[in-house]
Amino acid sequence: MKKEFNKEAFKAKLEEQNSFPALYMFKFIVPKGKEGEVANLLPNNETSLKESAKGTYVSVTIKAMMPDSDAILEIYEKASKIEGIISL
Incomplete structure (x- = not known):
């Protein structure tokens, strides 16, 4: 059963x-081949990728300066x- 996300x-x-x-x-964790789509969410920011064992x-980690919680x-x-x- 999927837990509902409480935005507030x-x-x-x-x-x-x-x-x-x-x-x-x-x-984030994405199927191989989708990492570019994730990186495009926050271009020009520090991005690191790590492939799963198989x-x-x-795994995509992006560090970005964010102005507020809404962003x-x-x-x-x-x-x-x-x-x-999958968002972590």
Whole structure:
């Protein structure tokens, strides 16, 4: 059973734990071949990739300066449209 995402609770937690603008680390796992789509969410930022042991998935970490919690939520919303993505 998929747990429903509570956008307001996540936004409140972001604002409680960060002082904006803030350097934020996004972490995603995607099927191999989709890592470019994730990197395009935040071009011109520090991106690191790590392949899974079997090579079927890629972990994508992106560090980006974010102006506020709404900007972070917007990136997660765009990311959710990438097929097979897992947001961490």
